Amino acid sequence: MSIDRYAVVGNPVSHSRSPEIHMAFAEQTGESLLYERIEAPLDGFIATVEAFLENGGRGLNVTVPFKGAAAAWVDRLDPGAALAAAVNTIVEDPTGGYVGYNTDGPGLVMDLNRLLPGRSRLKVLLLGAGGAARGVVAPLLEGLAGVLTIANRTEEKAAGLVATLHGAGYREVRSAGFADPGGGYDLVVNATSAGLSGGVPDIPEDTVRGAFCYDMVYGGETAFTRWAKSAGSAGTADGLGMLVGQAALSFQLWRGVLPDVEPVLKMLKEATA
């Protein structure tokens, strides 16, 4: 029998660390599989996915910019992926077809539980209201946040996301603008793409004083974690643990076994250092 094949599809995808993460999980759990990167043309996501699955591929991770297209392509959506309108994990449905999941938010919550053990009902500020923020809001509200404020540079977009969440039955969530996002937070999560151009969200320093500050982007010290440290945060982390966490949850969906994230996270940190 041929070996089970998985892949991450994106554009660009050459930077993706998913292959090394999943191959490390496979070794750790004794699962036999291969995991590759596939760059799909911007107008060729569906053809790429279908070719991979028709040629024996068993499942896929999906990354930028195809998570919305993946949500539209699958036969069924897990409720979390439906709310996020984004799929990062495509799983074979034993009854036929494919199911779309989003493990980004649960992966973030897994990492935050590791970093802040035993904490719950936190007062949380989420910065950003784009795709990355949308993917994590419901898991944050279910897993960690007692009350959530979503602040965005364009405040109406935060208000729109809050309205969606209210419609889905989440009550403890409100929107804010960057000028006055409030304070006294336990946790501040940066889900903006400001860091891609080396920037940080333009919020008052007071906002993060005493709060644990988490950047969903990975790369050791980020512009946001550096700024948060100087602004008096209680601690900082980049998104490497979230990356490994979402991968572990994808692996579990495909293989039925949840790998231990700690040794893989340690390996990646050492490789980066």
Ligand code: ATR
């Ligand atoms: P992603 O999938 O990374 O979330 P996106 O859907 O384009 O990408 O959303 C980008 C998010 O980062 C938005 O919340 C955006 O704020 P606006 O809605 O006001 O555009 C935010 N963002 C991007 N650059 C930013 C910057 N320099 N400062 C603050 N927020 C920024």
